[in-house]
Amino acid sequence: KAGVTQTPRYLIKTRGQQVTLSCSPISGHRSVSWYQQTPGQGLQFLFEYFSETQRNKGNFPGRFSGRQFSNSRSEMNVSTLELGDSALYLCASSFVGTFQETQYFGPGTRLLVL
Amino acid sequence: KQEVTQIPAALSVPEGENLVLNCSFTDSAIYNLQWFRQDPGKGLTSLLLIQSSQREQTSGRLNASLDKSSGRSTLYIAASQPGDSATYLCAVYNNNDMRFGAGTRLTVKP
Numbered sequence: 485k486a487g488v489t490q491t492p493r494y495l496i497k498t499r500g501q502q503v504t505l506s507c508s509p510i511s512g513h514r515s516v517s518w519y520q521q522t523p524g525q526g527l528q529f530l531f532e533y534f535s536e537t538q539r540n541k542g543n544f545p546g547r548f549s550g551r552q553f554s555n556s557r558s559e560m561n562v563s564t565l566e567l568g569d570s571a572l573y574l575c576a577s578s579f580v581g582t583f584q585e586t587q588y589f590g591p592g593t594r595l596l597v598l
Numbered sequence: 599k600q601e602v603t604q605i606p607a608a609l610s611v612p613e614g615e616n617l618v619l620n621c622s623f624t625d626s627a628i629y630n631l632q633w634f635r636q637d638p639g640k641g642l643t644s645l646l647l648i649q650s651s652q653r654e655q656t657s658g659r660l661n662a663s664l665d666k667s668s669g670r671s672t673l674y675i676a677a678s679q680p681g682d683s684a685t686y687l688c689a690v691y692n693n694n695d696m697r698f699g700a701g702t703r704l705t706v707k708p
Binding site for chain 2: 576590
């Protein structure tokens, strides 16, 4: 059974640009959550999507958005990139929800904003 | 605002030793608490999830306990092995948000 995949694995952008990251969950999983990890702030929860609807949201500005498709694949978008958005972005999937059961994490996308 | 603290920040032990990692949180009205393991370059792995109504969860050599009233959780690792070397993070869920501690970096020396 394939694990959670994230593309791209590495990305370099400049300030002001926007970026879209993709996450394909484990087959059958309907919940996808996104996290940001930085040396300064640690690991932070961004949001969770379940059956194409955002179900939970962390404390991030509106520049961070996401969506989920009918096949449960999810994308995360960051607009007007700032230097502080440089981070490792992780996604995780589960059957019924991020906060109800064990999650399975992808390898992450490392974003560098110059 | 929920704050999660993990002590110690780093821990080094000889192989075979039993050890305890600590996690404390400021708001006891949590829905659940999870423990994760992060290996450099290998991503994050969920270890144990404890619902607010539970006191502990066990998986192999790992045992996690939860005391909501005191805002504390512990992760007990029995008979530690070099392969247990990693960063261990705890996270609590309440108010539709999830807050992580900064982690404890564990090194188990052969």
